[in-house]
Amino acid sequence: MRDRGETVRNGAIQLLLAVNAVIMIYPLFVMVTSSFKTNAEIFSSPLSLPTHFSTANLEKVWTETNFVRYLANSVGITAASVALILLFSTLAGYAIARYRFRLSSLVLMFFLSGMTVPLKLAIIPLFIQLDTLGLVDSYLGLVLVYVAMGIPSAVFIMTGFLRTLPRELEESARMDGASELRIMWSIMLPLARPALVIVAIQNAVPIWNDFFFPLVLITSDNLKTLPQGLTVFVGEFTTDWGVLFTGLTLAALPITLLYIVLSKQFISGITQGAVK
Amino acid sequence: MTDGWRHTERPFLWRRALWIAALLTPALVVMVLFVLWPLLSAFRFAFYEFNGLRPSGFIGLENFRQVLFEKPFSDWTYNALKHNVIAFLALMVFENGTAFLIAFALLKALPGHRVHQVIVFLPVVLSAVIVGFLWKLFLHPLFGLVNQLLGLVGIGAVPWLGNENTALGSILFANIWHWLGFPTLVLLAGMQRISKDMLEAARLDGAGDYALMTKIVWPLIAPSVTIVTILTFIGSFNWFEIPYVMAGLTGSPGGSTDVLGLYFYRTAFGSTTTGIQDFGQGSALAVLMFILVAGVTAIALRYLRRREIEQ
Numbered sequence: 001m002r003d004r005g006e007t008v009r010n011g012a013i014q015l016l017l018a019v020n021a022v023i024m025i026y027p028l029f030v031m032v033t034s035s036f037k038t039n040a041e042i043f044s045s046p047l048s049l050p051t052h053f054s055t056a057n058l059e060k061v062w063t064e065t066n067f068v069r070y071l072a073n074s075v076g077i078t079a080a081s082v083a084l085i086l087l088f089s090t091l092a093g094y095a096i097a098r099y100r101f102r103l104s105s106l107v108l109m110f111f112l113s114g115m116t117v118p119l120k121l122a123i124i125p126l127f128i129q130l131d132t133l134g135l136v137d138s139y140l141g142l143v144l145v146y147v148a149m150g151i152p153s154a155v156f157i158m159t160g161f162l163r164t165l166p167r168e169l170e171e172s173a174r175m176d177g178a179s180e181l182r183i184m185w186s187i188m189l190p191l192a193r194p195a196l197v198i199v200a201i202q203n204a205v206p207i208w209n210d211f212f213f214p215l216v217l218i219t220s221d222n223l224k225t226l227p228q229g230l231t232v233f234v235g236e237f238t239t240d241w242g243v244l245f246t247g248l249t250l251a252a253l254p255i256t257l258l259y260i261v262l263s264k265q266f267i268s269g270i271t272q273g274a275v276k
Numbered sequence: 277m278t279d280g281w282r283h284t285e286r287p288f289l290w291r292r293a294l295w296i297a298a299l300l301t302p303a304l305v306v307m308v309l310f311v312l313w314p315l316l317s318a319f320r321f322a323f324y325e326f327n328g329l330r331p332s333g334f335i336g337l338e339n340f341r342q343v344l345f346e347k348p349f350s351d352w353t354y355n356a357l358k359h360n361v362i363a364f365l366a367l368m369v370f371e372n373g374t375a376f377l378i379a380f381a382l383l384k385a386l387p388g389h390r391v392h393q394v395i396v397f398l399p400v401v402l403s404a405v406i407v408g409f410l411w412k413l414f415l416h417p418l419f420g421l422v423n424q425l426l427g428l429v430g431i432g433a434v435p436w437l438g439n440e441n442t443a444l445g446s447i448l449f450a451n452i453w454h455w456l457g458f459p460t461l462v463l464l465a466g467m468q469r470i471s472k473d474m475l476e477a478a479r480l481d482g483a484g485d486y487a488l489m490t491k492i493v494w495p496l497i498a499p500s501v502t503i504v505t506i507l508t509f510i511g512s513f514n515w516f517e518i519p520y521v522m523a524g525l526t527g528s529p530g531g532s533t534d535v536l537g538l539y540f541y542r543t544a545f546g547s548t549t550t551g552i553q554d555f556g557q558g559s560a561l562a563v564l565m566f567i568l569v570a571g572v573t574a575i576a577l578r579y580l581r582r583r584e585i586e587q
Contacts, residue, residue: 009485010384010386013381013384014388016377016378016381017378017381017386017388017389017392020374020395021392021395021396024395024396024398024399024457025395025398027410027411027453028398030414030421031410043419046419046421046424047424047425088303088306089303091299091300091302091303092299092303092304095299095300096300099292099296101296107300107304110304110307111303114307117311117315118510118514119310119311120514120516121514121565121566122311122315122317122562123544123562124318124544124558125313125315125317125318125559126314127329128317128329128330128555129309129313129314129317131329144310145310147306147310148307148310148311149311151303151307152311155303180295205401208403209401209403209404209405211403211404211520212517216545226403227403227404227405227406228405230403230405230409231405231521234409241419244413248406248410251405251406252403255402256398259401260394263394263397267393267394271458271461271462
């Protein structure tokens with residue numbers, strides 16, 4: 001009796017999850033298959049699979065648009081921002097976690113308070129600030145904004161992690177006469193790799209996907225990032241749905257592949273990142 | 277405390293201080309230049325008149341008066357605010373409600389539950405721009421996927437994004453599709469922290485799934501519910517990307533999808549049609565949005581935390 005009820009309930013749960021999975025996946029499936037269709041095919045039979053796999057859309061995106069440039073810009077800006085966030089927050093976190101000095105808790109407080117600031121709402125002064133420094137419409141300006149946004153929670157994570165490393169390692173290296181720089185670089189930092197991975201994913205995903213800051217700060221077509229470039233692209237090819245679906249598919253592809261490989265790290269990184 | 281320089285001689289202390297300062301400087305400089313200074317300026321600018329990019333004169337509360345009490349600005353402000361409130365309520369019920377059900381379903385850890393976790397979170401990693409454009413194509417009245425599917429069951433073509441009554445709901449649907457995985461997995465993590473013994477004991481006492489869900493799981497995941505509520509609130513009031521991509525800068529049709537984020541952006545950086553930009557009014561809007569979000573968040577946190585303790 002009880003087993004029967006259990007089977008029915010489990011069946012209902014599996015059904016709920018299956019329906020949800022279809023709602024999540026089917027739109028993406030249609031996006032990918034539509035990118036192989038001709039425009040006429042999309043409009044006449046939107047639900048069917050492509051009759052033959054045409055790569056005409058792909059060639060069009062590759063040759064007639066600035067897509068590759070946008071992609072390269074996004075890769076470069078995300079990589080540079082994440083690298084600087086890792087570097088700066090590790091150095092600062094190391095100072096706070098491994099040395100005792102008078103202002104240390106104040107400095108940590110300063111970084112932590114940055115986690116509560118919605119930098120988007122300070123975009124007007126930020127824009128003026130970057131304009132004064134001549135950094136509007138440049139890679140560097142955008143990267144510095146991302147680094148400023150990423151540092152607070154990165155310092156928080158790095159400080160917390162570096163504090164847990166045992167003192168003995170450091171002490172014995174010091175006995176052997178190693179310099180502070182050497183102790184940090186070759187002994188402590190290699191141990192901090194798990195924290196560095198979390199910080200990297202937590203920052204790379206929102207930076208890669210960001211649209212707001214490029215929209216305000218970047219105007220030259222050659223400097224535009226992928227999400228921003230997509231709006232240009234959609235404006236140009238409004239009626240060519242084959243090209244639009246191809247552009248969307250290509251834009252979604254890199255992060256989707258990375259997510260499938262590293263889904264565990266992505267999920268914990270993103271949920272923890274917002275929950276902090 | 278034993279660290280580096282245990283010697284007390286002056287040169288050593290100096291070297292130690294320099295080393296620590298060198299470690300902290302890059303992060304501190306970036307924070308001061310691009311977070312602290314802009315933030316302080318944001319409050320100051322709200323009290324200034326602007327001539328292009330530069331503040332030209334102190335005008336007290338004039339910018340606030342305009343956006344709150346002077347037509348047409350005040351109409352735009354309250355129209356946008358209304359949609360942010362609707363968005364928050366709709367996301368709480370439909371997004372977080374669905375997320376709770378799916379999380380509860382995943383908690384059972386039936387075969388395939390890991391794959392379902394990965395699937396429900398997949399849209400979360402995509403850019404809002406991709407999601408917005410994708411659903412804009414799918415919601416096209418004639419050739420869009422949604423109306424094509426509805427046509428199969430005999431429902432006529434609905435101009436989802438072109439009708440004032442359905443536009444906001446359609447955009448909210450795209451937003452829910454995009455973000456559903458996030459509250460789902462936060463709530464699931466909260467549920468997984470409930471001790472297995474307690475769930476087992478309740479089951480042995482004859483509690484069914486429904487009783488288990490309402491009497492045990494729901495009260496015990498209060499901390500996760502707090503986080504999800506607060507993040508939904510912040511997200512609803514900073515909502516920008518999906519409305520921008522799907523409804524345009526003016527919240528078309530007829531301002532029926534306008535939200536504070538769009539209105540703020542139009543005011544500060546100029547609409548595509550008028551090209552007028554007003555940094556003073558924009559700053560006042562930003563300050564009001566900041567106070568609203570920070571204030572409500574602080575009050576809600578106190579209230580929700582108390583609920584957590586009582587449970």
